[in-house]
Amino acid sequence: MTRLIVRSCGPMTSLQDAGRVGWRRFGVSSSGAMDRLALAHANVLVGNGPGAAGIEMTLMGGLYEAADEMVRLAVAGAPAAVSAAGRPVAPGTSVTLKPGETLSVGPAQAGVFMYLAVAGGLAVPPELDSLSLHPRAGIGGLHGRPLRAGDELPLRDIAPAGPELALDPVLLDPDAPIRVVLGPQADYFGEEAVAAFLDTSYVVSPEADRMGYRLAGPPIAHLHGFNIVSDGIVAGSVQVPGSGVPIVMMVDHQTTGGYPKIATVITPDLRILAQRRPGAPVRFRAIPIEEAQELARAYADCIANLSRAAKPIRGVVPDVEALLGLNLAGHASNALAPEP
Amino acid sequence: MADAPEPRILPCGDAAVAVEFGDAIDPALNAHVLALDAVLAGRPWLVETVPTYRSLLVHYDPTAIGFAELAEALVEASRTAGTAPASGATWTIPVAYGGEHGIDLEATAAVHGITPDELVRRHSAPTYRVYMIGFLPGFAYLGGLDPTIATPRRTTPRLRTPPGTISIGGVQALVASIEAPSGWHLLGRTPVRNFMPGRDPVFLLRPGDRVRFRRIDPETFSELDRAAAAGEIVAEPAT
Numbered sequence: 001m002t003r004l005i006v007r008s009c010g011p012m013t014s015l016q017d018a019g020r021v022g023w024r025r026f027g028v029s030s031s032g033a034m035d036r037l038a039l040a041h042a043n044v045l046v047g048n049g050p051g052a053a054g055i056e057m058t059l060m061g062g063l064y065e066a067a068d069e070m071v072r073l074a075v076a077g078a079p080a081a082v083s084a085a086g087r088p089v090a091p092g093t094s095v096t097l098k099p100g101e102t103l104s105v106g107p108a109q110a111g112v113f114m115y116l117a118v119a120g121g122l123a124v125p126p127e128l129d130s131l132s133l134h135p136r137a138g139i140g141g142l143h144g145r146p147l148r149a150g151d152e153l154p155l156r157d158i159a160p161a162g163p164e165l166a167l168d169p170v171l172l173d174p175d176a177p178i179r180v181v182l183g184p185q186a187d188y189f190g191e192e193a194v195a196a197f198l199d200t201s202y203v204v205s206p207e208a209d210r211m212g213y214r215l216a217g218p219p220i221a222h223l224h225g226f227n228i229v230s231d232g233i234v235a236g237s238v239q240v241p242g243s244g245v246p247i248v249m250m251v252d253h254q255t256t257g258g259y260p261k262i263a264t265v266i267t268p269d270l271r272i273l274a275q276r277r278p279g280a281p282v283r284f285r286a287i288p289i290e291e292a293q294e295l296a297r298a299y300a301d302c303i304a305n306l307s308r309a310a311k312p313i314r315g316v317v318p319d320v321e322a323l324l325g326l327n328l329a330g331h332a333s334n335a336l337a338p339e340p
Numbered sequence: 341m342a343d344a345p346e347p348r349i350l351p352c353g354d355a356a357v358a359v360e361f362g363d364a365i366d367p368a369l370n371a372h373v374l375a376l377d378a379v380l381a382g383r384p385w386l387v388e389t390v391p392t393y394r395s396l397l398v399h400y401d402p403t404a405i406g407f408a409e410l411a412e413a414l415v416e417a418s419r420t421a422g423t424a425p426a427s428g429a430t431w432t433i434p435v436a437y438g439g440e441h442g443i444d445l446e447a448t449a450a451v452h453g454i455t456p457d458e459l460v461r462r463h464s465a466p467t468y469r470v471y472m473i474g475f476l477p478g479f480a481y482l483g484g485l486d487p488t489i490a491t492p493r494r495t496t497p498r499l500r501t502p503p504g505t506i507s508i509g510g511v512q513a514l515v516a517s518i519e520a521p522s523g524w525h526l527l528g529r530t531p532v533r534n535f536m537p538g539r540d541p542v543f544l545l546r547p548g549d550r551v552r553f554r555r556i557d558p559e560t561f562s563e564l565d566r567a568a569a570a571g572e573i574v575a576e577p578a579t
Contacts, residue, residue: 234356293402
């Protein structure tokens, strides 16, 4: 059994995939990667399907060792210094470690979430159909908990094949407005309050995690109080509790709640919001549902077709090394420069 | 069952809508929710549904259907959903009331000017309806609380309440599964695990089920708790 050993990692490091589907009716939110496009990038770079499980790192990076066999890896998402066996790895490229070598991921230089994908994927059993950690439920991840130093992740025994790949790095869009569709309870707010919501420059507060991003800014007024009969919440729901300051529900959200929701962040922009740190500005822009759906379809297409955008990069071909049993992985750094 | 009122179709972003039949906690509205839930099964654009008190949250695939066409389909489906599907199970759930298991029992009884035993009697007398499973995995929200013991939420929520907490808040009653924050009044605890990964079934209660409570003593709680930890259901099904 091939393994990837966690030598060190930050406190909020967990296994996440494209999310858990079909269990929301029992109170289980989807979880999954906070930035699914970045997870897809990392996966595609190592030849996986875009939604396969990878390691989500939050602000801090980590040190990962290939045990037993050669292992191909890629990191995507928030920009960070990545090195393999001490040699720098260009952003948006895969790299292959030989047994005993380590991949080092530095802290995020901007943004929040970084993803490490492993060719062939993780041989960890899913719970409720997914590897995504849902910490409150204690399901998914490795033994229902975040990763920690010393963990050994079993890998599928798939020898790296073909050339290393490159993709243009994921954009964080730190200044882009976060687009929303108004509703489902925009009618709990007057026109002026909705206008104020769309005009305000909020910032992400320190209370921001995988469950929700509480914003900071002036309160907005409710028209008919702030209690509704509890109904369903989605990732991206913008709840306005009694304080009048919005909270955007993220992928580990509670599945139902009793505060009115003024708007919902569109699917492609949820990852953009996710990558904003406490203190980063957030402005909302309302768009019609038809436009939101076009953008959601384009986003789904982009992820589905990402593997076509990945380009082979010049240099050492690791499967040839493996075939010949030669120890050439020391030359892997030659493979880092993407073809012009 | 009466004809469904024409529901409001409320967009929740680009990939979900709430189909809202009203804004009350009402068994007839909830029956419309469950009836619609049942007839939507198998639609090609359907991802998953979340039944709640008075609305059905429908997650759909926006690459398979647009909002306008979906809204029409949902209104039409609501019209033809007919009567609610036959309810599932009726469960009797053992509860250790008061003491360390229900730290708010005495204070809540005092609020209503009744004895703790009378509060237990009123709490365990009705047959409740499971309106929804929500908030966190396996939290069952029940309707049917005796209105004479309805109690407003605590002003200060507790950050941690134990697994299996049996509580009331407003006119609602709750069977909690895992440790969670709560602003409700803790009357007791059940050894029943409404959510237990690795057990079959993982989740016990479903929307539309009926629930009764049966008082047990702390010793019985401990016995049943050990059995439940080993994977037994310990709630008793009724026919």
